[in-house]
Amino acid sequence: MTEPFVCMDCASRQPDPGECRRCGSGPMLDARDPEVRNTLLGDDERRARKREGLVIGASVLAAIPIVVGLELALPLFEALLRVGGCFGELIASGALAVVLWQVGRRVWPFRHRFAFLRSG
Numbered sequence: 473m474t475e476p477f478v479c480m481d482c483a484s485r486q487p488d489p490g491e492c493r494r495c496g497s498g499p500m501l502d503a504r505d506p507e508v509r510n511t512l513l514g515d516d517e518r519r520a521r522k523r524e525g526l527v528i529g530a531s532v533l534a535a536i537p538i539v540v541g542l543e544l545a546l547p548l549f550e551a552l553l554r555v556g557g558c559f560g561e562l563i564a565s566g567a568l569a570v571v572l573w574q575v576g577r578r579v580w581p582f583r584h585r586f587a588f589l590r591s592g
């Protein structure tokens with residue numbers, strides 16, 4: 473590892489400790505220390521889970537008005553949902569939320585800040 477010192481704020485790497493040359497934050501953390509690596513990877517995982525929760529929440533929040541709007545605009549769609557009884561809207565909203573969630577993950581992928589720690 474030629475640049476073992478990592479900035480926790482911007483994930484910049486440099487060969488020496490002290491302040492980060494990119495963002496000025498400090499002190500730099502020594503990524504050769506397994507405890508530091510675990511902390512940084514754990515931070516990445518927490519941010520990944522938080523992002524996933526945001527994407528799922530936004531998908532659910534977007535799916536409900538879309539389904540209601542389609543029901544209001546398209547009588548055939550409403551009739552189709554009525555086949556499912558009172559669960560029609562729930563099933564349609566849930567299915568659309570899953571689609572939006574999967575699209576959201578691809579359009580807005582999470583980038584692990586400390587991905588370089590996994591390989592090296």
Ligand SMILES: [Zn+2]
Nearest residue numbers: 479482492495
């Ligand atoms: Zn930095």
